[in-house]
Amino acid sequence: MTKPATNAVVEETLPSVATTQAMATYQGPIETGLEAMDAGDMIIPRLTLVQPTTEGVTPDTEGKLCIDLTGDYFDTMDMVLFVFRKTRCKMPDDFDRKSKPQCKSDDFISPSPDIEVPLCNTCTLKPLEPGQKKKDQKHYCEYANFTAVNGVSKAPKCKENWDMLLVDAETYMPMFWTVKSKALSPVRRMVSALNMLCTAKHIPAWAMKFTVTVKQDPDTSKGRFFVPVLSSPVLLGPEDAANMTEIQKTLKGVAVQTDYSIDPSDAPPPEQEVEEF
Structure with a gap:
């Protein structure tokens, strides 16, 4: 995560030689004192993109990436994809x-x-x-x-x-992210590239990371909104690659949760609504 400003399973493939060597630097599991906790006990936050219509939005928070559980806002985040559906x-x-x-x-x-x-x-x-x-x-x-x-x-x-279980590449915090409407296109391009690279290199999705930033949508026909911008995926470093493999074991069995709320770019303009939101 860079500085600040809510059952599918990804198929695991054999890691490449480079990734295997990187993962070999990890010395194995240690006791954490939290062994009684399993995937069903975890409370996983949701990543959202703050829009001008978001409840409680301010000029300082609109167009930011927000983690709902912590209330932290970011201009950009480095993410690792674990589950997609x-x-x-x-x-x-x-x-x-x-x-x-x-x-x-x-x-x-x-x-x-x-x-x-x-x-x-x-x-x-x-x-x-x-x-x-x-x-x-x-x-x-x-x-x-x-x-x-x-x-x-x-x-x-x-x-x-499109629903994803992601992990912040810097803090290792897991989070759900649901994208829809105009946010689908940039995510589709990145996931397509990730799929091709993972297939070619024989590595799992969590061996790579990508960067998420935000820009304003040039189409203002339904108001002013923001859309995500995703970079091309790149390989993780040796230590992160080893750590993500251990995190995958912890997250195995986590059911992805979908945000079924209205996407602002799909909703009628506010002036067409009877009630205020």
């Missing part, structure tokens, strides 16, 4: 910033058990029909499909979320 969320058609999901999926496959009346029994893609191209493939649920309006492609009403 995709979820979906459909808000009511007349939603505002306080609305709860009409339907959601915690596994990108089926509606969540706490949804009493799902909009569809499954979220998965239909099999490709003869002669059909991948880009034309549809989900069983109509709300998960792109639609065309006057020749313009419209995003699905059931939004895609």
Whole structure:
């Protein structure tokens, strides 16, 4: 973490020779006095990006990265990815910033058990029909499909979320981060690069780190908002690589939690809402 200004499992692969040698410098586990604590006992904070519409925002905190449990704010953070999963969320058609999901999926496959009346029994893609191209493939649920309006492609009403369990590369603090809407593109690019590098180098995701910063979104059609900027992933140093391997053992079994709240860039402008938020 640089100076300051809320069940998926990443597949583990064989580490490279360099990473193996780096990890060999670690002398093994020691007693901490906390051996009775397991993954289910851990309270893991959530990383958020403070927007101009965030409750309690000030001119000094907007556009900052915030850890909700500690209330610390940062301009930039170095992070390590341990767990990644995709979820979906459909808000009511007349939603505002306080609305709860009409339907959601915690596994990108089926509606969540706490949804009493799902909009569809499954979220998965239909099999490709003869002669059909991948880009034309549809989900069983109509709300998960792109639609065309006057020749313009419209995003699905059931939004895609990316959920991550991260660890701060400096402090080793774990945290959840849910990204959605316009934040998806920069995260998708970084995770794609991370996937390619880990596959090529035969190393796990937690052998690399990336930097998260923030910039203002140039699109102001729905107000002024901020989006994350992620660097290309780079290899950790020998000591951090060894430590992250031990941290992975501690975090194994932690269930990723999704933030299903409205993304500010998806919500109606404040002046269109009946109640204040």
